[in-house]
Amino acid sequence: MLKNYILVAVRNILRNKTISFINIFGLAVSMTVCLLLIIIVADQYSYDDFHSDSDKIYRVITDREKQNDGIWSTATAPFPLAANLRVQQGVEELALVKNNFEGTAKWQQAEIPFQGLFGSNEVFSIFNFPMKSGSASEVLSLPNAVVLSNEMAVKLFGEADPIGQTIEVEEVGEYVVTGVLAEFPGKTHFDFDMMASANGLPLLEKEGKLLAPLTDWNNVYDNYIYIKTTENFQEGDLAPILNKASIDNYDAEGDYSFHFKMQPLSEITMGPLLSNTMGFGLPAIFIYVLLGLALVVMLSACFNYANLTTARAMNRAKEIGVRKVIGAGKKHIMAQFLMEAIIISLFAFAIAALLVEYLHPSLNSMFTSLGAPIRFDKTNYLYLFYVGFAALTGIIAGIVPAVFFSSTNALTALKKSINLENLGKKMGIARFSIRKILVVMQFAFSIFFVVTIITIYQQMNMVLTADHGFKKENILNVKLDGMPYETIKNEFNSISNVQAISATTHMPALGTNNGFQVDLPNEEDPLFMSYMGVDNHYVNSMEIELVAGRNYPENMPNEERYILINERAVERIGWESPEEAIGQLLTIEDKQVEVIGVLKDFHYERMDEEIGPMALRYKPTEVQTMILTINAEQAKETLSQLEAAWKKHTNRPFNYSYFEDDMKLSYGYYAALLAILGYVTIIVVSLACLGLLGMVIFHIQNKTKEIGIRKTLGAEAWNITMTVSKSFIILIGISYLIAGPLAYFVNVSWLKMNAYKIDFGIGTIAIGFLMVLAVVAMTIGSQVYKALKINPVESLKNE
Numbered sequence: 001m002l003k004n005y006i007l008v009a010v011r012n013i014l015r016n017k018t019i020s021f022i023n024i025f026g027l028a029v030s031m032t033v034c035l036l037l038i039i040i041v042a043d044q045y046s047y048d049d050f051h052s053d054s055d056k057i058y059r060v061i062t063d064r065e066k067q068n069d070g071i072w073s074t075a076t077a078p079f080p081l082a083a084n085l086r087v088q089q090g091v092e093e094l095a096l097v098k099n100n101f102e103g104t105a106k107w108q109q110a111e112i113p114f115q116g117l118f119g120s121n122e123v124f125s126i127f128n129f130p131m132k133s134g135s136a137s138e139v140l141s142l143p144n145a146v147v148l149s150n151e152m153a154v155k156l157f158g159e160a161d162p163i164g165q166t167i168e169v170e171e172v173g174e175y176v177v178t179g180v181l182a183e184f185p186g187k188t189h190f191d192f193d194m195m196a197s198a199n200g201l202p203l204l205e206k207e208g209k210l211l212a213p214l215t216d217w218n219n220v221y222d223n224y225i226y227i228k229t230t231e232n233f234q235e236g237d238l239a240p241i242l243n244k245a246s247i248d249n250y251d252a253e254g255d256y257s258f259h260f261k262m263q264p265l266s267e268i269t270m271g272p273l274l275s276n277t278m279g280f281g282l283p284a285i286f287i288y289v290l291l292g293l294a295l296v297v298m299l300s301a302c303f304n305y306a307n308l309t310t311a312r313a314m315n316r317a318k319e320i321g322v323r324k325v326i327g328a329g330k331k332h333i334m335a336q337f338l339m340e341a342i343i344i345s346l347f348a349f350a351i352a353a354l355l356v357e358y359l360h361p362s363l364n365s366m367f368t369s370l371g372a373p374i375r376f377d378k379t380n381y382l383y384l385f386y387v388g389f390a391a392l393t394g395i396i397a398g399i400v401p402a403v404f405f406s407s408t409n410a411l412t413a414l415k416k417s418i419n420l421e422n423l424g425k426k427m428g429i430a431r432f433s434i435r436k437i438l439v440v441m442q443f444a445f446s447i448f449f450v451v452t453i454i455t456i457y458q459q460m461n462m463v464l465t466a467d468h469g470f471k472k473e474n475i476l477n478v479k480l481d482g483m484p485y486e487t488i489k490n491e492f493n494s495i496s497n498v499q500a501i502s503a504t505t506h507m508p509a510l511g512t513n514n515g516f517q518v519d520l521p522n523e524e525d526p527l528f529m530s531y532m533g534v535d536n537h538y539v540n541s542m543e544i545e546l547v548a549g550r551n552y553p554e555n556m557p558n559e560e561r562y563i564l565i566n567e568r569a570v571e572r573i574g575w576e577s578p579e580e581a582i583g584q585l586l587t588i589e590d591k592q593v594e595v596i597g598v599l600k601d602f603h604y605e606r607m608d609e610e611i612g613p614m615a616l617r618y619k620p621t622e623v624q625t626m627i628l629t630i631n632a633e634q635a636k637e638t639l640s641q642l643e644a645a646w647k648k649h650t651n652r653p654f655n656y657s658y659f660e661d662d663m664k665l666s667y668g669y670y671a672a673l674l675a676i677l678g679y680v681t682i683i684v685v686s687l688a689c690l691g692l693l694g695m696v697i698f699h700i701q702n703k704t705k706e707i708g709i710r711k712t713l714g715a716e717a718w719n720i721t722m723t724v725s726k727s728f729i730i731l732i733g734i735s736y737l738i739a740g741p742l743a744y745f746v747n748v749s750w751l752k753m754n755a756y757k758i759d760f761g762i763g764t765i766a767i768g769f770l771m772v773l774a775v776v777a778m779t780i781g782s783q784v785y786k787a788l789k790i791n792p793v794e795s796l797k798n799e
Contacts, residue, residue, distance in 0.1 A: 012340060013347075020344070022694050023305050026687050027348035030301035031393065032355040033683055036363055037294040037676075038389070039356075043187075044282050047269035050186035051128045053228060056092075057265040058235070060085070060225040060242070061274065064528075065257045072609065074513075075274040077260060079214045079223045084245050090233045095122035096198050099222035099276075100211065102624075104482035104652055105156055105194065106168040111652045112155045113481035116194035117278075118201060126228045127190075133163050134179025143200035146175035152193040153180045170482035172209060173200075189268050191279035211514065211622075217249040218517050218528065220258065221276055227262070235262050251525045275513055285750075293680045296445050300684050302397040303438040304691035305341065309401040334402040341398025342391065349390035439695065439728075440735050442688040443772065447739035448746075449681040451768035455747045456674050458758045462607075463667055466756070468509055469602025471543040471629070475659035477507060478626040478642070481652050485535070485623055491645040497631040497638040502541035503623035505533035507659065508604040510666045516617075519587040520573060529569060530604060530612060533619030539564070539599070541627055548578035549597035552618055560618055563588070564597040569613035603756075606666055610755040627659075685772065689779045692728065696783045700724060707787055717788050724787070725780050732776055736769050743768070 013020045048054055060077040079096070086094045098118040105112050123129075124136040124147075131139070132150055139147055146167070153162045162177040169175060175196055204210050212219035227238075242260040250258050263271060269281035320333060480488070485503050492498050506512040514533075517526035536552035538544075552562060563586060567578060575581045578598035585592045601611045630638045643654045664671065700707075703724060710720055743765055751757040 006339060006343065010343065013344065018697070019694055022690050023309075023344050024348050024351070026301045026304045026690050027345060027393065027397065028351040028355070029683055030297045030687060031348055031352035031390070032359065033297050033680060034294040034389065035352055035356045036359060037290045039360065039363070040282070041287055041290055041294075044270050044287055047187045047189055047281065048265050050184065050188075051126075051265070053126075054265050056229045056231075056233065057126060058227045058229065058262045059265065059268060060227065061261050061263045062220045063259040063261065064220070065259065066612075073272060073274050074220060075263075075268075075277045076220055076223050077225045078217045078220050078249075080217055080249075081242075081245055081260065082225050084241060085225065085227060085238065088238060088241055090230050090237050091227055092230045093122050093126050093228040095126050095226040095228075096120040097123065097224040097226065098198060098201065099224075101169075101172070101194070101196050103170045103172060105152075106170070107156050107165060109651070110156050110158075111650060112152070113479065113652055113655065114152060114193035115191070116196060117190075117192045118198045119195045120198040122228075123195065123226070126226055127188075129184065129188075129190075130182040132180045132182040133161075136179070139179035140195070140197040141199070142176065142178065143197055143203060144173070144175050145178040145197040145199075147179040147181060147195045148177060149181050149193050150183060153177075169196075172204070189277075189279050189281060212516075218515070218526070221513060221515055224278075235264070238262060253525065256528050275511060290676065293676065296449075297680055297683055297687075298393060298396075300442055300445060300687045300691075302393065303442050304687055304694070305344070305397040306401055306438055309337070309341075309398075337402035338395060338398045341401070342394030345390055345394030345397060349393075436731055439692065439731050440738065442684075442691060443732055443735035443776070444739040444742070446681075446685045446688045447736055447769055447772050448743045449677065449684050450771055451739070451743040451765050452747060453674065453677045453681050454764055454768055455751070455758070455760055456677060458764070459751065459754065460667060460671065460674055462758050463754075463756070464663065466603075466607065468607075469544060469600060470508060471541075472660050472663065474630055474632045475542075476628040476630050476639075476642075477657050477659055477662060478628060479655040480624055480626060481655060483646075483650060483652065485620060485626065487649060488626070488646065491648065492626070492628065492642060495638065495641045495645065497634045497641070498628055499631065500537070500541040500627075500629040502537040502627045503535045503620065504538055504625055504627060505619065505622055507625060507627075507662060508532065508542075508602065509606055510662055511606055513605065516588060516615075518573075527569075527572060527613060529565075530614040531617050532604065532614075533622045534616050535620040535623060536618065538616060538627070539597075541629060544602055545600040546597050547600050549582040549595070551597055556618055556620075560588075560591070560593055562596045562618060563593045564599055564616040565595055566599045566611070566614050567601045568611055569615065570598055572613045607756045608754045685775060689775055692776065692779050693783070696728070696780055699727075700783055700787045704787065704790070708790070711788075720788060721781070721784050724784050728776070728780055732773060740765050740769070 051057065059075065060081065062074050062077050064072045064074070066072075076099075079098070082094055082096055085091055096119065101116040101118050102114060105114050119140060121138065121140040124131070124139055129136075132153075134147065139145065148156070148162060156162070156167065157165065162180055165177050166174050167177060201210065201214060205214055211222070239262075242262075246258050246260060250256075267284070270284045270287050273283040273285070323333065323336075480503075489501055489503075492501055505514065513530055515528055515530050517528055519526050532538075536554065536556055539546065539551045546564075547567065549564075552564070556562075565581065565586075570578055570581045573581070575584070581595050581598050584595045586595060599616065603611060604614050605611070628642070639656070642656070646652075646654045707720055707724070710723070744760075747760055747764075751760055
């Protein structure tokens, strides 16, 4: 029986080559997209799954909330919260991790810049990071201990044994190498070249080398707390302790309220969009969108198959009738049509698998070029998904035709009077055939995606081209990596194509945030403000507008005496105008500084965050990035001169980037989503038009004699075109009525997540509809034109 099903299926595929090609091609393309999306999703799900107790590991995250200003969420938490949690029931182990261990590591003649972390010894007992050398149980016990990644060890020591060697980290101190990590067996959200012992932090604090005291509850920006829980622990068990810590250490009437939450390890890489994260991962909303796209693309191809198969009802009617007369039951007819669908699906899968192998490297390259520095690797269980996905696709594609044909009466089939509306009646939709419903759904998807991709493009274009309040063009960011700023500044000043030089702790609008508190007169609660540490040329170099007062003077004292604040800070502090703020004293970290200038509000955060109170603080000894304004016409020559000047003072790599590229990287998730949606939209619209093409071909074949009679009777080409096209145009109109409100609701919803957004309305939806309508018109028009060219004598000669 199975052999017979396969033979009949293959015969029908070969007999109807055009329709079979449309079906196989459509399914192959959609499967390719889906398999690539499955690779992305499976890759992101695989992060941190090599830790043996991954289901018992949590990270503490912080929500900072301000009334009428939304919630700002960060992956970090205050350091002193760890002491509260460490002694709680249900906490088996607690690990502390801290940012800002970076610079240049020196050993003998080698000088290697690095990005690192401070960590407590529990990091290597909670997480199963494999050690190439060293003891994981005590590797970070000593206050001056450091663990190297295998790559960093090779860069710094070559073939020498690193264990026991002393390295110097500029402006931090000396560290003894106590361990070298092996290659990880999987991916992790941790991103570091070296990890130094957190036991040395109190000494660094005493020496004034930390940005904020370890006991400061307001420093929620650069500390990470990880917890390994006991058996039978529930995520909400620590909620009362976290709430109490918030109540006890922050004033309920203060400017901000802070709330702490537990985040499972499995939800870190595919979790909410947070600030101050380690590494780069796709947020959960992005993954859900990808899964939705895979479903839509696959359903679109399946709709095509169902549409074209049911449209051929007349051609298969006699076959079905004969089968039923000689004893075939309902289940046999269903099995036959499901077998055809599965065989077509397997043909398509074979093509899709080859395309995936070819396109997989390009997928990684595309994401890297878009500013998403991640690679999507195939996981061990991915091939099981592939096989199951191919079989499921065949069943989904064939189920509608199978139900339709198996329900047909034998006498009706032999008379070739199969009515496509019958299936609609059985499904409670008597006024529409299932074929029409599928066409409407396909084009509703098409319109929705076209509108959505237009919206995403407009939003991304807005955030990249909007006036952020500072200069972005022709700016080169040079990582100092421990190089003394004044030394290299004097060297770079001698290069003629360098037009301006300044420096900062971090660049604006790239998602990095530092904060401090200001004690306000007549108020018990301090004001929390963001800040950037800068030199005295930063304002002019970045072309930030001063609305009152003056910039930092050329000759500044060594200690911090002055400060520049923005308009929002003036408003929040309660001064009536920027002019009133000039000369006022602010108390910061137990010292008073004078406000000498007020800056026009600029976007120091990404544009999905509201502008809040912020300051530019004079901290030239803490700067990490040089900002060079260069002559764009001589960029290549200037870069060569800069690198040569750099090499005069150090063997460290000359690391630079253009600020505009950094900003694109900051909004990399927009670009990645736009690229994926762009490809998917093209495919969805193409599949819909392929299906429509098949429908129009059958429709015109059935109307060939009618068209011949109308032409004989003198009908104009326009009248014939409208007669043939009218039903399809009505279906597209119904698709618009469905897709329009859906596109409006979805796009308005995600745009609300951005503090600054485009104006979205009926105009964008109308543009999307007209674009789809134009493609539909070309699809229908091409076939109608062919029909009109046929001589009526040819179409009526047998009548």
